[in-house]
Amino acid sequence: MTTVLQQLKPAFRIESIVTLDKGVNITWKDGHESFYHYLWLLDSCRCSKCFQRDTLSLGHGHDLLKMPLNPTPQEVKLNREGNLDIAWGGEQTGHHSVFDASWLRVHCHNDPALKQKRKPQLWDSSVSVPHFDCSEVMNDDGVLLSFLNQIVELGVAIIENAPKNEESFRALIERVGPLRQRYHPTNVFTMDKSNKKAQAIQHSYQVETLRNHTDVTAYDIPTGLQFFECTFYENPDSDRQAYSTVVDGFKLAEVIKTQNPWFYELLTTEYIPAGRKRLSVEEKLGEYESSAKKYEWDAYRRNHLIQLDENGDPYQIRYNHNTRIPLEVSFDKIHDLLAAYKRFSQLLQDPEYNAEFLLTPGKVLVVDNWRVLHGRTGIWNPDLRRIVLGAYVEEESFRCRRRILLGDKTGMSDLWLMGCSDRALEILGDRY
Numbered sequence: 001m002t003t004v005l006q007q008l009k010p011a012f013r014i015e016s017i018v019t020l021d022k023g024v025n026i027t028w029k030d031g032h033e034s035f036y037h038y039l040w041l042l043d044s045c046r047c048s049k050c051f052q053r054d055t056l057s058l059g060h061g062h063d064l065l066k067m068p069l070n071p072t073p074q075e076v077k078l079n080r081e082g083n084l085d086i087a088w089g090g091e092q093t094g095h096h097s098v099f100d101a102s103w104l105r106v107h108c109h110n111d112p113a114l115k116q117k118r119k120p121q122l123w124d125s126s127v128s129v130p131h132f133d134c135s136e137v138m139n140d141d142g143v144l145l146s147f148l149n150q151i152v153e154l155g156v157a158i159i160e161n162a163p164k165n166e167e168s169f170r171a172l173i174e175r176v177g178p179l180r181q182r183y184h185p186t187n188v189f190t191m192d193k194s195n196k197k198a199q200a201i202q203h204s205y206q207v208e209t210l211r212n213h214t215d216v217t218a219y220d221i222p223t224g225l226q227f228f229e230c231t232f233y234e235n236p237d238s239d240r241q242a243y244s245t246v247v248d249g250f251k252l253a254e255v256i257k258t259q260n261p262w263f264y265e266l267l268t269t270e271y272i273p274a275g276r277k278r279l280s281v282e283e284k285l286g287e288y289e290s291s292a293k294k295y296e297w298d299a300y301r302r303n304h305l306i307q308l309d310e311n312g313d314p315y316q317i318r319y320n321h322n323t324r325i326p327l328e329v330s331f332d333k334i335h336d337l338l339a340a341y342k343r344f345s346q347l348l349q350d351p352e353y354n355a356e357f358l359l360t361p362g363k364v365l366v367v368d369n370w371r372v373l374h375g376r377t378g379i380w381n382p383d384l385r386r387i388v389l390g391a392y393v394e395e396e397s398f399r400c401r402r403r404i405l406l407g408d409k410t411g412m413s414d415l416w417l418m419g420c421s422d423r424a425l426e427i428l429g430d431r432y
């Protein structure tokens with residue numbers, strides 16, 4: 001009979017341990033070697049005194065003020081479950097730590113793969129946007145995870161066969177997380193050009209071409225995911241009016257980096273301020289709402305158009321032509337900064353990168369607003385009718401849902417899943 005331990009892939013099973021002066025060396029069954037410092041192990045102890053099982057956070061037994069910085073192990077062994085077992089000596093006599101082997105493996109300090117984020121798949125207009133069935137996303141956690149994985153990979157996906165009403169739209173979004181509170185009175189907005197009031201104050205309700213952009217660039221933290229569901233489309237001309245457009249911002253960043261490193265440097269280091277002000281505006285966003293509501297909003301933010309993470313890779317694009325305000329750049333750089341900004345704007349409309357498609361009724365377009373820029377082709381026939389529902393989810397909520405689903409796949413307890421990096425959870429999901 002194979003035990004649960006034997007079902008684990010060799011990478012998650014310990015072959016042997018050797019105690020050294022400062023820590024313990026583990027050889028894994030796949031041949032990989034890891035070293036764990038004793039102080040790191042003691043500081044990471046998950047015994048019930050050091051770590052509270054109910055709150056999943058450090059407990060009172062973990063007192064850094066009392067913790068020796070040169071801990072001495074009394075006995076280090078591999079226990080029957082194949083986990084690392086340490087009985088501490090010296091000032092810590094009586095203290096006992098057991099470390100889950102799989103957890104140790106994804107905390108290996110000399111595995112460079114663990115420190116890397118999954119590289120996004122960059123795309124141009126030839127992208128084939130992945131489609132998911134709405135009822136499968138609603139009922140199957142595996143499909144929900146595949147959908148969220150695609151958002152991580154490509155930043156865009158379409159959910160089809162969705163019921164064409166606000167309640168179902170809201171329920172679909174809540175599969176991922178709570179709707180983000182907007183500064184507007186409503187969290188689900190209905191884009192319909194017959195809404196004259198909204199048209200007067202919102203670019204997305206107007207009939208001109210809506211240029212590719214990210215939303216809410218003037219916010220401190222921009223919206224993560226954006227959901228758009230088309231509930232109605234009738235075009236008497238049967239041409240490409242009110243088609244959706246999407247562009248991979250990370251792809252454009254790469255194009256600029258390759259073609260013009262100086263432009264790239266400017267767009268990643270110089271600040272482009274953004275502002276948006278709406279005060280005491282009475283707004284009726286939904287056609288079914290009985291009365292208009294008031295909202296007040298005055299946002300200002302300085303950010304780079306291309307935001308880089310600790311590895312120097314883009315993690316966020318902020319670009320919205322409509323919310324740009326006067327530049328705060330030194331005049332010796334204004335020419336080059338605007339030339340760089342203009343280059344990004346040109347690439348945004350370039351058919352090579354700009355994917356265009358019709359969002360037919362019952363389809364929900366989901367974009368990662370930290371990466372993918374979205375827009376819409378113009379409407380020139382006054383009789384064209386199109387209704388789109390829209391709503392936001394925080395980037396954090398989306399990442400949390402994906403982490404929870406990845407964790408479920410591992411079969412591990414929250415004690416060990418808690419605090420693992422996204423990459424670690426991805427790896428642990430495949431440990432059997």
Ligand SMILES: [Fe+2]
Pocket residue numbers: 204213214215374
């Ligand atoms: Fe938008």
